[in-house]
Amino acid sequence: MKKLALLIAGLLVVSFFPISNAQPWVEIFEGRVKIGESLKVGDYLIKLTQNKDYQPYIIVYKGEDIKALQMATFGTVIEVESLKIVVGSLEDDKLFLVIQWKPELVEEISPKPGEEYKIGDYIVYIENVTDKQTSLKINAKDYLIPMNSSIIYDKLVLEYKEGKLYAYLVKVSVEKVPKLDYEVHYPFDSITAKAGETVEIPIEIINTGDTPITLPLRVVFKPVGWEVKIKVSDYEVNELTLKPNGQTGSSVTAKLEIKIPSMEKGLKIIRFSIGKELGEIKIYVQQKEEIEVKLPILSIESEAGEKVAFPITLTNYGPDKIINLQVVEKPKDWDAYFMLNGVRVRSFLLPGATSQGATSEIISLVAEIPRNAELGNHKIKFAINNATYSFSIFIYKTHEGEPARLIVTVKDEEGNPVRKARIHVGNSTVFTDNYGKAEIELKAGNYKVFVEKEGYEKVREEITLEDGEEKNIEITLKRLPYYFTVEGEGDTITVTTGSIGTYTLTIENLGKEDDAYTLSVLGLPSEWSSEFYYVQSPVRSIKVEAGSSKDVMLRIVPPFNAQPGEYNLTIVVKSSSGFERKLALLVKLIGEYRFEMYPEMPMISIKAGKEGIAYVSLENTGTAPITNIKFEVSAPQGWEVKVVPQVIPELKSHYIEKENIRVVGIGSEQNRITITVKVPETTPAGTYQITITGKGDQAQASTQITVRVTQSSKSAYIGILMLVLTFGAVIWMMRRVGRR
Known part of the structure; x- marks a missing residue:
């Protein structure tokens, strides 16, 4: 009887979960499992164990993580992600389990009579399809699926909804894992202690197998601020090796050392693991004679x-x-x-x-x-x-002068809720929620209810409301044959000269019939180009099925010499049924900012103590003017360098308009600066570098001038005289030393 009750409960769990809200649970295992054994289900390991009082527990692992730990009493239901465990009776150290799995969607089918589909190991043959149901065969067995319902066949679930067949499949299997070769015992699982105390709980670990084993020891969970350690012989350990059963060293007694903070109180839980065995200690922490x-x-x-x-x-x-x-x-x-x-x-x-x-x-x-x-x-x-x-x-x-409450439910011809439908009653206007419902509070009286929604025929209905009455009405909206909306991602895009601007628009067919839509752009300047794309392919028209939507991308390419500014475009979407929608789009074109500096004479010669002049030209190689260019100079220490002019207010682009044609212009005199360089008189002859950097509001550039410094003739004569005197002194010293 217990087994029968458990099976009925499991079937109810599957039957009363509509697949439109969540996939049903599919039973993948039913049977008895011995305490100490484990079941492997996909990435999960279900372990059956018991505490010191021999009460059965179920631990669910996913890798090394513990996803669930619960006492296995009759009727217990454990749900972890896609896994559900229903616990039955315990007989002869064996626990009856029903394991269910939530299947995953593997295929979406538009069923057609006479078509055959292979889904996993199952062959699905479509016999007949109507608006209310579909008949089919699964592995040659007949089934009938009404609209908005589902069936389960072995590990396959089929759902018929909105004219489509959705296939869900269980892709996991169940394997038994043998009992572990070790046992873990501790004398109690709950204690009462005082705040600020340190308690120790002995844990006996026994190797029941014939080979040595090494077990990891760790604290799985502890309250915040608590200090919990696993010790053996007063040493904290995280791994323990035991000899085979029957030999000295096949068992050891560890201890769980718990230091309780002084401000704690109430029930606290400590969890620890020895290998794959999980232990739990409940600690009731007391404060002095305190009532909580x-x-x-x-x-x-x-x-x-x-x-x-x-x-x-x-x-x-x-x-x-x-x-x-x-x-x-x-x-x-x-x-x-x-x-x-x-x-x-x-x-x-x-x-x-x-x-x-x-x-x-x-x-x-x-x-x-x-x-x-x-x-x-x-x-x-x-x-x-x-x-x-x-x-x-x-x-x-209160109960005096209570207003009435009107609850309106709006559905379409197929019985599906219509959300965001506009409902106008008296002076009130509301919109339906995701379930097609809306509530309005009104005074008692007679009202006309108007309901409308884009793509549907308008509906009018008369009602009467009494004091304090709660009235529910249901209104059905009929969908128009042809109707669509167009929405874009904003109304402005920014494009840099020479690059590609993109804009995405969504076409939603709200009508009852499929429709095609042509796409065009108005107001595009000459020499500009544009193209519509759907899934990376250029299109000029696109077909959208009834009740569906598609995203189309518009690519706009201005020419490299396009004038920066703002351009007003209009996107036109026209349906084959004659309806037309327009979207206004503002394109902000930003110019490219870049200029170059180069000396007219890359090298100049200056005598020490004299001045020299160099000229540097500036050229705007971008597509937009650069303003407020100031100059910085890096020269050898002690040199005087002047730049004239110090600021260029505006450097125009080479690309200019001439008789409505964009051509490359010629730089003005203002695009030339004069560099005056004065070299100190003591500067040795040689080659030196001067760096000139122009910094504008939008961009900067730099160049270098090489200065070759020469000495005056007077300096040359002095140098020769010093050399003669030096050689004479050397010869005189050599003769004098030679006599000695």
Whole structure:
């Protein structure tokens, strides 16, 4: 019976998950698994183990990560990503499991009668297709799938929705993994300790196999700020090797050392692993005789005339304690009191903590709200052992002069919700949400309801609303045969001269019929070029199926000599049915900023102590003017270098307009600067470099001038005289030394 109940539960899980919202679960394993064994399902490892009290646990690994750890009681459901485990009964150390898997979408089919499709290991043959259902064979077995429903065949799921067949497939298998060759035992899994204490929990590790094993030891989870270590012989270890069963050293006792911070309190959990075995310790941390008060709900919204209850959890970490309760403040004509186990109380005894941990009790503060309560927020203050707390109740509705509430559901002819439909009633206008619903609050009376949406016929309906009435109406919109919209990514693009500008527009066919659309651009300057692309292919027209949309890219290429500025273009999309849409597009063309500097004489000669002049020409090689060019000079130390003029206000481009034709112009005299160089008199003869850099608002350039420095004739004579005197002195010294 237990197995039957579990199977029914599993089938219900699959049957009541509409595939339009989420894929159904497909059963991939059913059977009993022995404690200590594991099942490998895809990337997951499902391990069956038990705690020290021999209670079965299920651990789900994904690689080295632990995705789930839960006691395996009858009816337990564990869900991890695409994996679901349903637990049955435990008999003879074997646990009954049902394992389900969420399949993945592998193919989308537009079914046609007589067509055959191979999906994985399955052959699907389409027999007949209608708007309401499709009939088919799977591996020669007949099936009928109504619209917006699905079937499961082995590991294949087929869904029929919106005229298409969606195929989902389970691609994993289940393998059994043998029991581990070691055991891990620890004496208890929960303790009570004081904040600031250090506790040690012994852990016995036994090698039950015939070969040596090496096990990693690690702390999997600990509270923030806690210090937890695994030690053997007072040494912290992260790996342990055990000899084979029967030999000395086949078992060892480690200890889990836990240092509890002084400010901690409440229930804390430590998780650790020995190899693939996972352990868990619950620690109830106590503060000195402290009562903990938890208020899970602080504020409630309610109608007048209702009775509301606020739960309060009291936890005692110390000895037995008398709890005194008192309502300190409440609104006029309200009634407020405490309830415990179905009776009104003002005080009670809360038992103290035991070896199993702290004790808790849940009480309720009940507030009875009069029907004439005012709208707005109301507070109730109360005290627990002289500590004051408060709750608030917001009254959002009274029963006098209540307005009516109209709920409108808008659907299309196929029963699908229509979102963003415009609903106008009286002086109110709202739009439907993603579920095709909208709510309007109105005074009582007679109204005309107008519903409209792009691509649909308008609908008008008359209704009558009474005081406080909540009325639901459903309106069906009929789709127009031909209708479309065009949306672009903004209304402006920026293009650099000589580059390509791109703009994406989306054409959405909202009509009932397929349609084709021609594309064109108006206002494009001469010598400019443009092209529409769909999936990297140039197009002049494009076909869009009913209810679908397509993105088209417009590429605009201005010529290299195009004048920078702003250009207004119009994109025209015209359907074959005669409808036309236009998009205004502003193209901002930015020029290319670049100029060059070069000396008219790359080398000049200057005598030391004299001045020389050099000329440097500037040429704008870009497509736009460069403004405010200033000059910087780098020369040898002590040299005087002047630049005239020091600033060029504007350097025009070579590309100019002449009789409506763009031609290469000639630089003006203003594009020439004069460099005056004065060389110090003491400068030795040689070759020197001067660097001139022009920096404009948009760009900069630099060039170099080589200066060859020569000496005057007077300096040459002095040099010769010094050489003669030097040689004479050397000869005189040689003769004198020779006599000695």
